[in-house]
Each structure stands twice: as C-alpha cells, then as structure tokens.
Amino acid sequence: MPEPQAVLAPLTESAVFLTLVVEPGGEAAVHDLLPDAGGMIRSVGFRMPEExxxxxxxxxxxxxxxxFAGPRPAHLHPFREVTGERHHAPATPGDLFLHIRARRTYPCFELARRIVAAFGPAARVADEVQGFRYFDRRDLLGFVDGTENPTGRAAAEAVLVGDEDPDFAGGSYLMVQKYLHDLDAWSAMSVEDRELTIGRRMLDDVELDDATKPADSHVALTTIEEPDGTERRILRDNMPFGSIAGGEYGTFFAGYAADPAVTEEMLTRMVVGDPPGSxxxxxxxSRAVTGGLFFTPSAxxxxxxxxxxxxxxxAPAAPAAERLAVPTMDRADLGIGGLRTPR
Structure with a gap:
C-alpha cells in the first residue's frame, strides 16, 4: 500500500485546523506546491523532534x-448538508484542509504560516481554529472525547482506503465540522442530565448500560452497526477551542474514515434522528457552523x-510587498516529499 499521510498519528496537545479556498487561476500554483510541502514539515519539525x-x-x-486530470477518489463528493425537524448541519466553502498537530502550539503555527505564505495569492484562508487539549482529554462539556477510537491494525482498516479503490489506496476521507457550545445552558443542567445527553458517566467515562442510555443520546445515535453486529468505526481527532473575547467555545470535529458514508450516517442520525424526530x-x-468533506491522498x-x-x-504572481514574510527557501531547501511525519 502507498505510504499514507499522518492520519494515524497519535493524539496531541495542540492543533491548527485551516480551511482554504483556491482562488480562480490559482490551481497551477497550488498544484506545484504539493510535492514541496513535506519539506516544509521537515524543516520545521527536524529542529524539535520531541514535538x-x-x-x-x-x-x-x-x-x-x-x-488534477484523470480519475478521482470513488467516494469524494461535496459535503452534504443535513436538515432535520429542529437542527441543521451546514455545508461551508473549502477546497483545501490542513490538519496540523504537535505537542505545543508554536510548531503548528510556524508550519501553517509557511504553507499559507507559500500559497500566496493562489489560496486564501476561509477558516482557522487553534485547538488545545483540555484536562485529561476532555472536551469543554467535561467528557472524554475519542474513547472509542480504534487502534493499531483496526484503525488502519477503518481509516485507510485499500484495494477497493486501488488508484487511491493509502488515502482517507476526512469530514470536519466546527461546533459551538452554549456553555451557560450546559452548566445549568444537572450532572445526570448531562450524562444522559452523552450516554456516558462524566467521572469515569464509562458508557451507560443499554437500560439507562437514552436512544437519543449522542453515543447511541453515533454507534453504527452492521446487521451482523459489527460496529463501523471512524477515527476522531476532535479538539476543544475557544475565544474569551469572542465568547465562542466549542469542539472542532475531525473524523477520518475509509468510507465517508459511515461518518455521514452518524451525522444524519444526529440531526434527523433514528427514528426521525429523535x-x-x-x-x-451545541450547533454546527461549518461543514466540509475532503480526501487526504497518500503521501x-x-x-x-x-x-x-x-x-x-x-495566476499572476503577487507583488513582493503583498506576500507574507517567510524565510527564503528554494526547491532544494524544501525537499521533495509528501506530507509525512518528520524524520
């Protein structure tokens, strides 16, 4: 199998999520940069391998x-917005997505800055979220996030495209959404009501038993099983984020899967209900304010x-004065390579 990007990298303490829009005429510049981006990762990461x-x-x-000319990934399509009786998951603009992770924030920031500077006028940032790890891997609602993530071989099987689409083996589908939380309303709820909402106990992260867990709890609706009882898994790398000045607090959802239909079914069950209305x-x-679907090709x-x-x-090159300041690097400095874990 071709070498994947770092979709299976361990959860980290910090992340930057960047959604970009390719400007008309900027396609060639973006295309030319793709083989060079791995060198940017290495140039930042080599000096701090512990990150x-x-x-x-x-x-x-x-x-x-x-x-790209030629074939395309079998299941790649625009994000499908979902509307239920009372809730809505919107689709928002996005051509490229960068999921940058490290132990601390500043390497994420530096790498994001370099890549965006290299794109120049060919692409603009449509949305930026800086995520952080909160207490013992809890979200801002107080629950541990990602408990049921598959690991090892099971994670690779759930996340990576294989022989079913050989031209794009080693890739993965990434659904992203930014959710904003009403923390005042959440804080006004009793601990018992919060646990029934999620389907887990807050203190020890144990899932509620079937007799106690409501059918419209988050855990119940996002658990997808085949007729034979096999659970269909995705890999979540969600992170909390917030702005004190802006009064925005939320969770950035990033879900990787070998087939986006799994994540899409989870979202539909959340918004529409199963049965509809629940x-x-x-x-x-918590409400979604962004939504995008991306294919992450192999490295x-x-x-x-x-x-x-x-x-x-x-696209015509931007005047030098309009470009974001970035250390001068030619192709040899950047190196040739995909978006791999630094070596």
Missing amino acids: GLTCVLGIGSDAWDRL SDRILEV DLLDDPPPLPQRAER
Whole structure:
C-alpha cells in the first residue's frame, strides 16, 4: 500500500485546523506546491523532534477536479448538508484542509504560516481554529472525547482506503465540522442530565448500560452497526477551542474514515434522528457552523500528483510587498516529499 499521510498519528496537545479556498487561476500554483510541502514539515519539525509535528492535507471535491486530470477518489463528493425537524448541519466553502498537530502550539503555527505564505495569492484562508487539549482529554462539556477510537491494525482498516479503490489506496476521507457550545445552558443542567445527553458517566467515562442510555443520546445515535453486529468505526481527532473575547467555545470535529458514508450516517442520525424526530440531545446545546468533506491522498500521490487539467491557468504572481514574510527557501531547501511525519 502507498505510504499514507499522518492520519494515524497519535493524539496531541495542540492543533491548527485551516480551511482554504483556491482562488480562480490559482490551481497551477497550488498544484506545484504539493510535492514541496513535506519539506516544509521537515524543516520545521527536524529542529524539535520531541514535538511530533505532523500535517495532513485534504482536498475537496470541486478542488480535485480543478487540480488534477484523470480519475478521482470513488467516494469524494461535496459535503452534504443535513436538515432535520429542529437542527441543521451546514455545508461551508473549502477546497483545501490542513490538519496540523504537535505537542505545543508554536510548531503548528510556524508550519501553517509557511504553507499559507507559500500559497500566496493562489489560496486564501476561509477558516482557522487553534485547538488545545483540555484536562485529561476532555472536551469543554467535561467528557472524554475519542474513547472509542480504534487502534493499531483496526484503525488502519477503518481509516485507510485499500484495494477497493486501488488508484487511491493509502488515502482517507476526512469530514470536519466546527461546533459551538452554549456553555451557560450546559452548566445549568444537572450532572445526570448531562450524562444522559452523552450516554456516558462524566467521572469515569464509562458508557451507560443499554437500560439507562437514552436512544437519543449522542453515543447511541453515533454507534453504527452492521446487521451482523459489527460496529463501523471512524477515527476522531476532535479538539476543544475557544475565544474569551469572542465568547465562542466549542469542539472542532475531525473524523477520518475509509468510507465517508459511515461518518455521514452518524451525522444524519444526529440531526434527523433514528427514528426521525429523535435528534441527538447534544444538539440542544451545541450547533454546527461549518461543514466540509475532503480526501487526504497518500503521501506518495502528493509526491507525484496527477497532472493539471488542461483548462487550468496560472495566476499572476503577487507583488513582493503583498506576500507574507517567510524565510527564503528554494526547491532544494524544501525537499521533495509528501506530507509525512518528520524524520
């Protein structure tokens, strides 16, 4: 199997989530940068190996057709917004997605700054979230997040595309959403009501038994099982974020899967309910404000990407004074490589 990007990297203390839009005419510049991005990771991460700096780059459905000629990932499509009786999960603009992780924030910041500077006028940042690890891996609602993540071989099987789509083996589908929490409403709830909303006990993170756990709890609605009882898994790398001045507090959801249908079914069950009308209790205090679906190609594909479509045009270079300051690096300095874990 081709070498994946760092989708299976361990959970970290810090992350930067960047959603970018490729400007008209910027396709060639973005395409040219893809093989160089791995060198940027190494140039930042080599000096601080203890930080575990990684970056995963995802490409949206519309951007894929603008950047590459030839076949496309079998299940890549625009994010499908979901509307229920009382809740809504919107689709928002996004052509590229950067999931940057490290132990501390500053390596994430430096790598994000370098990549965005290299894109220059070819792409603009549509959304930025700086995530942080909160207490003992809890979200801002007080519950441990990611408890049921698969590990080892099970994680690779759940997350990585295999022989079912051989041209894109080693890739993964990434769904992202930014959720904002009403912490005042949440704080006004009793601990028992909070536990019934999530489907777990707060203190010890133990899942409630089936007799106690409501059918419209978050855990119940996001547990997807095959007819034979096999649970369909995804890999969550959610992180809390917040702004004291802005009064925004939330969770950034990042879910990797070998088939986006699994994550999409979870979201539909949350918003619409199963049966319809029994939507996820968590949506009473938490609402999605962004939504995107991206394919994260293998590192090998990013090293040697498919050619540009013939219709793609090159954008004019920005005047030097308008470019973000970044250390001068030529192609030899950056190195040639995909978005891999630093070595």
